[in-house]
Amino acid sequence: MDTIIRPTSRAPERGGPAQPLLLATGLRKHFPIPGGILGRATRVVRAVDDLTLSVAKGETLGVVGESGCGKSTVARLLIRLIKPDLGSVVLDGDPVEEPHGITVSELRRQVQMVFQDSYASLNPRLTIVETIAFAPRAHGLPATEAKDRARDLLAKVGLEPNTFAERYPHELSGGQRQRVNIARALALRPRLVILDEAVSALDKSVEAQVLNMLVDLKEELGLTYLFISHDLNVVQYLSDRVMVMYLGKIVEIGGVEAIYGNPQHPYTRALLSARPSMDPRKRTQEAPIQGDPPNPIDPPSGCRFRTRCPFAEDVCARLEPPLADAGPQAVACHMRVPGSGHSKAA
């Protein structure tokens, strides 16, 4: 069946398992803030700055960070909902929007996204089945086949098609709506699914249902996930590798055991110990760091975390730490760079 319907069959595996499914190099996005006379932008929000990441085939890459760290911007850059100022995206060896590369439309066929707000991400005027069938229809699948596929997907995400297909979003609960959003993202048979805070708005008991489902779908459909969340526990549960972001930069990236078991960057450590305790006898006694994350409009010079870092020294204000290998993970901290000038540097 797949071979017959070319426009919406899944793109074949290429380049072998070692080639990253998605490779983004030097991504940068600065949003101008309109102000002053004639709406001339005088300041910019440095949402994402020179960010390089790769997603391996079949893995789940978790992205964590607080508000304003640019994690949602990264998602939107990767799927080209916003255009990067600088940088390139390569999908399984094919550069996007470059000579000899693939088009944005082709990228979006293979990379899909699930949004946080399950209500705002469904068109209130369309029935569930219409919403899911929209993308295959837009890619040229005949209406009846698109509907059939939508109903199959509904069954796959645990919603009985006969009951739910003709319903409208406002007739569904939050968890059911998020299942529809996941079905919609799968309608084009993508290889990579970006989940942007996809379970954050759900109640805990429903969140567990959806997490279980995501695990099943990944295995069954051979998917690769980019899982963005502010919830460290959920990221730990689902991810193979974890990327920690702070003010538009990667501060630490590595395998989930390394990041959670032996965090190297002071920010990663603070984030991890800021998690509420689940044991009333071992309550948190002291907040790991003080203050709020600074505004990404004017990020601090040098290391962006230095204003909240208990180990900050002169060098941290002068120089931006490179993302360097430190054992099983990569860390952007002067304390991990030998000869950086930091007193704690090895």
Add this chain to the structure above:
Amino acid sequence: MSNLLSVKDLHVTFRTPDRTVHAVNGVSFDVKRGETLGILGESGSGKSVTLRSILKLHPEHRTKWSGSITLEGDEILTMTGRDLANLRGNRVSMIFQEPATAFDPVFTIGQQISETVRRHTGKSHADSMKRAKELLELVRIPSPATRLNAYPHEMSGGMRQRAMIALALSCNPSLLLADEPTTALDATVQIQVLLLIRELQRELDLGVIFVTHDIGVAVEVSDRVGVMYAGKLVELASVEQMVDTPKHPYSRGLLASTVHDGMRGQRLEAIPGAPPDLAEVPAACSFAPRCKFVEPKCLASPPPLNSVGDSHLVRCVVAA
């Protein structure tokens, strides 16, 4: 120690032309001075409605309350006019999830806090400003003197939340109601605010009711925890009992389905299904349709709240 607040068999019903919602169906609990009661529940469980009923914050013409809520012996549900204003201003304070809406954007933080102080104590302008500065110090806002002149939008989310706590404490309440005050905050800021509330509660000997959907947050702040489901308290116990030996199938499911350290690779024990519609008063156990231990007697009548040990109450006929 006597009870500061006592809620007995509280029912709250909302009526709109379209439908009726039985949001709270018989909730009873007590709060002592210097004690924090955490109320844990998912959306639609009635936890926020219960909390807001303590200040009668719902629109009078659409809301029907029954049962009793007494603060230091005074009945709240029958209060009106001046008594109610006195209750809201001087005896019970509330902090909300979204601090941005608690402040008027056109006045400075100092003006708004000192205004409240002046209204409640009749102090002079200078004295009330001084009190406002003390309050900002109390909530650990750095350089409080300059912060007095800041407008709400000039403060970060965490600072605004602290300022809102300062505003809530400005008239020395004996009871503080917290409605998910840390849900909108970042992780590193949330823990700061949680610790602050815990310290202030101890320092000022406050009674606190802390509503949250996050078990971790409830464990951090609470002495006792109540779990709500479909407008009823299904379990009420000390925080240790709740974490170690939860009895109600729903509490157990909630704890099991909350992802935390060391669950990687395991399948999560999700609670199947979704909470019930609250259009009718439940005639049986509301959790029965999702419960894996369900028995015929669960469907016969609404289960009572049974004691299963040292001040540990469970609304379940199978567990008790």
Add this chain to the structure above:
Amino acid sequence: MAIQSPSIDMTPGAAVMATPASASRGYWQSVRRRLRRDPVTVVCGVILLLIVLSALFAPWLGLPDPYKTSMIYRLKPIGTPRFLLGSDELGRDMLARLVYGGRLSLAMGVTPVVCALLIGGSLGITAGFLGGRVNMLIMRVMDVFYAFPSVLLAISLSGAMGAGASNTLLALTLVFIPPICRVSESVTTQVRGFDFVDAAKASGAGTLTVVRVHVLGNVLGPILVYATSLISVATILAAGLSFLGLGVKPPEPEWGLMLSTLRQAIYVNPVLAALPGVMIFITSLCFNLMSDGLRAAMDVKA
């Protein structure tokens, strides 16, 4: 890849999630249900329907000739035999003139709004969806028109182009383009911000498809409701222009013009002189109330 096979191990209870399905109600069905419960809107709709139908079928209602003058029967009061609603200053039957007058008056109220809806709506949706420079260009041009009060603009345009029905229509259309454009732009901008539009873009669909499927359906309702409320303004403005002699020319029956020519009779037969005004009042009130009712009924939040 076997995406078709529905048989997988679902999450526990996933199948239980299917709450018993009451027949699913579509959006327009729920709007209709809510409208039915709103007596004011229903009554207004019925009155408007009667006015429109009587205007449309005026020639077949067996009414006297609205142009036939009579020197003997001038300014007869209401209830005179053969003149159910009296007669005007030239002895023409008032009832016939009011019914026939509805044809022009309603046309003058509805036509410019429909034209302005087509032009202003497309401009506004374009500006709202594309944003950026296009938005800036379109909206600044509209702001220029906004600088003039609408009544003044209509009067000066009609004055410049000369009296007559077609010029009045043109003037009124021009007057209503900017407000409709502005409302369309703001509604579209709002809808464009929703994730479902991003999700549709991310599916790789073309811009026109996204606008057709995801934007139009969500913006047309509010724009139509707003346009309905403008019909009453247009009716009044058209009547005003006729009253000033800038609109329809006599002896055509038109409510504004009738009000103007009957004003000398206000001391002789005040009730008679007020009748065209009553028609204008009822029509515009009904349009206004109906648009309010529609707005309330179409506001789905529950």
